[in-house]
Amino acid sequence: MSDMGLSIAASGLAAETAELDTASNNLSNIDTPGYAAEQVDLSPEAAGGPYGAGQGVIIGSVSQLTDAVYEAGNIAAEGVQGAATQTQQIMSSVESIFPEPSTGGIASQLSTLWSDLSSLASNANQVGAEQAVVGAAQSVATSISGSSTQLSQLASSLQSQIGSGAGDGGTLAQANSLLAQVAHLNAAIVAGSAGGQDVNALTDEDRSAINQLASLLGVSSSSASNGSLSVYLNGVQLVAGDVAQTLGATGSAATADLGVVTSDGVAVQAGGSIGANLTGVNATIPSYQAQLNSVSDSLATSLNTLQANGMDANGDPGSAIAGGWAGTILPNIFVNNGSATTYTTSPADPDSAATIELSPALLANPSLIATASAPGAGNSNVIGTPTLDGTNAQTMAALASSPTGADVVYQSMIGALGTQAADATAASTTASNLATTASNNLSAISGVDENSEEVDVLAAQNAFQASSQVVSAITSCFQSLLQAV
Amino acid sequence: MTVSSLALAQTLTNQLSLQESNIAQIQQQLATGQVLNQPSDNPAAVTQVLALSSQASQLTSWQTNADTATSWLGTANNTANSALESMQSAQSLLLQSLNQGAQDPTTYEALGDQLNGIVSNLLSLSNTQFEGRPIFAGTSATTQAYDANGNYQGNSDVPTVVIGPGSGVGQTVGMSVPGTTIFGVGASNVFATLTTAATALLSGTPTSAELNTALDALTANISTAQQAAAVLGDSSQEVTSASSSLTSQVARIQSDQSDLEDVNVATAMTQLDSETTNYQAALWAASQAIPETLVKFIAP
Numbered sequence: 001m002s003d004m005g006l007s008i009a010a011s012g013l014a015a016e017t018a019e020l021d022t023a024s025n026n027l028s029n030i031d032t033p034g035y036a037a038e039q040v041d042l043s044p045e046a047a048g049g050p051y052g053a054g055q056g057v058i059i060g061s062v063s064q065l066t067d068a069v070y071e072a073g074n075i076a077a078e079g080v081q082g083a084a085t086q087t088q089q090i091m092s093s094v095e096s097i098f099p100e101p102s103t104g105g106i107a108s109q110l111s112t113l114w115s116d117l118s119s120l121a122s123n124a125n126q127v128g129a130e131q132a133v134v135g136a137a138q139s140v141a142t143s144i145s146g147s148s149t150q151l152s153q154l155a156s157s158l159q160s161q162i163g164s165g166a167g168d169g170g171t172l173a174q175a176n177s178l179l180a181q182v183a184h185l186n187a188a189i190v191a192g193s194a195g196g197q198d199v200n201a202l203t204d205e206d207r208s209a210i211n212q213l214a215s216l217l218g219v220s221s222s223s224a225s226n227g228s229l230s231v232y233l234n235g236v237q238l239v240a241g242d243v244a245q246t247l248g249a250t251g252s253a254a255t256a257d258l259g260v261v262t263s264d265g266v267a268v269q270a271g272g273s274i275g276a277n278l279t280g281v282n283a284t285i286p287s288y289q290a291q292l293n294s295v296s297d298s299l300a301t302s303l304n305t306l307q308a309n310g311m312d313a314n315g316d317p318g319s320a321i322a323g324g325w326a327g328t329i330l331p332n333i334f335v336n337n338g339s340a341t342t343y344t345t346s347p348a349d350p351d352s353a354a355t356i357e358l359s360p361a362l363l364a365n366p367s368l369i370a371t372a373s374a375p376g377a378g379n380s381n382v383i384g385t386p387t388l389d390g391t392n393a394q395t396m397a398a399l400a401s402s403p404t405g406a407d408v409v410y411q412s413m414i415g416a417l418g419t420q421a422a423d424a425t426a427a428s429t430t431a432s433n434l435a436t437t438a439s440n441n442l443s444a445i446s447g448v449d450e451n452s453e454e455v456d457v458l459a460a461q462n463a464f465q466a467s468s469q470v471v472s473a474i475t476s477c478f479q480s481l482l483q484a485v
Numbered sequence: 486m487t488v489s490s491l492a493l494a495q496t497l498t499n500q501l502s503l504q505e506s507n508i509a510q511i512q513q514q515l516a517t518g519q520v521l522n523q524p525s526d527n528p529a530a531v532t533q534v535l536a537l538s539s540q541a542s543q544l545t546s547w548q549t550n551a552d553t554a555t556s557w558l559g560t561a562n563n564t565a566n567s568a569l570e571s572m573q574s575a576q577s578l579l580l581q582s583l584n585q586g587a588q589d590p591t592t593y594e595a596l597g598d599q600l601n602g603i604v605s606n607l608l609s610l611s612n613t614q615f616e617g618r619p620i621f622a623g624t625s626a627t628t629q630a631y632d633a634n635g636n637y638q639g640n641s642d643v644p645t646v647v648i649g650p651g652s653g654v655g656q657t658v659g660m661s662v663p664g665t666t667i668f669g670v671g672a673s674n675v676f677a678t679l680t681t682a683a684t685a686l687l688s689g690t691p692t693s694a695e696l697n698t699a700l701d702a703l704t705a706n707i708s709t710a711q712q713a714a715a716v717l718g719d720s721s722q723e724v725t726s727a728s729s730s731l732t733s734q735v736a737r738i739q740s741d742q743s744d745l746e747d748v749n750v751a752t753a754m755t756q757l758d759s760e761t762t763n764y765q766a767a768l769w770a771a772s773q774a775i776p777e778t779l780v781k782f783i784a785p
Contacts, residue, residue, distance in 0.1 A: 111539050390644070422525040
């Protein structure tokens with residue numbers, strides 16, 4: 001007891017300074033994402049002095065308030081939310097390609113086509129009625145092929161959003177730079193803690209990077225005893241210590257086999273927003289392309305068949321009943337662009353909807369529509385003889401209520417699209433609520449609460465003042481003693 | 486449980502944005518007047534609305550067809566009745582010449598001229614057109630149903646339109662009848678009958694056998710024309726009843742459609758009101774909760 005308790009008071013002053021520093025740091029980082037609140041670990045000096053009085057306080061370290069379970073839950077929820085939000089955006093983009101119900105949609109264009117055919121049936125040789133049918137058919141074909149092209153464009157924009165993984169600003173490149181950052185921080189954490197430095201700030205950065213990775217890829221993480229964090233994606237380790245894998249894209253939107261591989265060549269099942277894009281490109285959009293192909297195929301096949309088996313008002317026969325007819329033979333109504341004379345259905349032509357167009361020959365000469373039925377029982381039609389028979393046009397118009405017609409196929413496609421989009425919206429809301437809950441749970445442990453920090457500051461301030469008072473008292477004792485000598 | 490300042494702020498932000506999106510949705514409904522603005526708004530209702538619109542469009546087509554048929558049948562009925570009247574006046578001319586016994590040739594010739602006049606009147610009736618198309622030529626593309634000599638140029642097919650649902654293309658109705666069903670077929674048609682009679686009369690010395698033959702033939706022609714007029718009358722009735730049923734069906738479908746897709750303004754306004762109140766309450770709560778911390782009460 002050589003200094004009359006000055007060293008004990010000094011340890012108190014140091015401890016309260018550490019408390020003030022920590023509270024100040026916590027308050028500064030109150031809005032920092034990924035920041036875990038810190039606390040000073042204090043313990044009384046064990047060795048007792050004379051008469052058993054304590055020897056002051058020991059500042060152990062400044063530790064972070066975290067909980068491994070809540071951390072993992074938060075990262076998982078981030079991944080689910082990343083995927084759900086992106087899926088919802090994809091579905092709403094798909095939905096915007098099919099604006100139904102509206103007067104400009106494919107459904108109402110089909111209806112216009114059928115009613116124009118119905119008018120043509122009773123005005124078989126009227127130029128206006130023929131042109132109306134050709135115009136309506138062209139609008140339907142343009143809308144179908146336009147929608148199909150828009151779907152393809154959406155798929156390729158989703159692919160470019162992911163990018164190749166190299167520095168192209170895509171989300172995969174973003175993920176790679178985060179993975180590299182985690183590996184780099186791991187190295188710094190291991191080196192720092194070996195050198196006895198405070199690595200809390202590095203751990204915060206590491207955690208923030210992993211949270212972003214979770215949202216992008218749906219990763220999970222675990223921490224090693226040396227403080228470094230490992231990153232896993234569905235069982236594949238992406239970051240081990242200071243070594244990070246680089247992710248790259250394989251396949252393409254055009255072939256619906258877009259995927260992600262590590263630099264070791266291992267294919268990984270991505271989650272998060274990248275996973276949602278992969279699902280959109282590989283499954284969702286191709287499924288709507290296929291349904292649109294069915295709409296297109298049903299329309300083109302049914303009308304082309306009737307066209308091939310009928311005659312126009314001039315008596316020109318369709319291809320199926322032409323026989324050896326030397327004159328004009330009616331062209332198909334719908335063709336695939338590029339081939340100009342025939343229409344190939346999917347799957348033989350996987351782009352049947354994208355390429356459907358009105359036959360150029362019919363566009364040039366709208367009178368070549370098979371309004372009349374083929375010669376046969378119940379009519380007096382003769383190939384080569386003009387006729388005002390409109391019964392074939394009536395049959396075409398009756399496709400409006402065909403149970404397998406383009407209208408029904410299109411309606412069920414819109415129903416499926418609406419359901420999927422509504423589900424995606426609901427899933428996104430749920431995921432966002434879950435993420436908020438997970439983040440609130442975590443923040444109850446490791447978040448910074450302004451009020452409790454204020455209380456800590458006041459307490460530290462009071463304690464500091466008290467210790468200062470002790471120093472002042474001891475000093476005054478020393479002076480009295482010195483004057484007495 | 487500790488609620489960190491960051492969590493408090495995030496929770497408030499999430500709630501506010503949820504309420505904003507609810508308000509935006511109701512505003513969109515009120516602005517467009519439609520509850521269904523995209524398929525996901527109500528997938529089942531959207532599918533139903535599409536099916537109803539498609540039905541409504543088909544019903545409207547049938548209605549248009551029924552209107553066309555009404556116009557055609559109106560013209561065909563009037564013409565058939567005029568033709569019948571002409572045939573009946575020819576019949577009374579022939580009866581007159583038979584009953585009055587032998588007359589001097591000039592009287593017969595005058596009657597013959599009158600008959601020829603009736604023939605040309607009937608010919609012009611038989612070539613009646615509707616919108617540029619001879620209505621009694623069947624489905625033929627000819628410009629005339631009968632040539633100047635009374636020879637039929639058309640075919641025997643009845644032009645039809647679809648005016649309602651049914652098997653095949655639907656319920657079809659004839660818009661007219663082929664000329665032969667009114668005016669008779671080939672050498673026994675009314676033109677041949679009357680021309681023969683007129684020739685006999687114009688000779689000045691028709692035999693009563695000649696006149697009797699002509700009268701019998703004309704009576705047969707009249708009965709044929711009466712049957713055709715009855716067919717046209719039946720078609721007219723069929724069209725009228727189909728047309729009124731179509732009108733009520735279209736009205737019903739439009740009301741179904743409107744129930745599904747149109748905004749109930751009163752409901753939407755009430756919802757908007759309640760959402761706005763909630764939103765204001767949340768904003769007020771945020772304004773009260775966020776600034777309150779211990780700092781405010783610590784004297785500097």
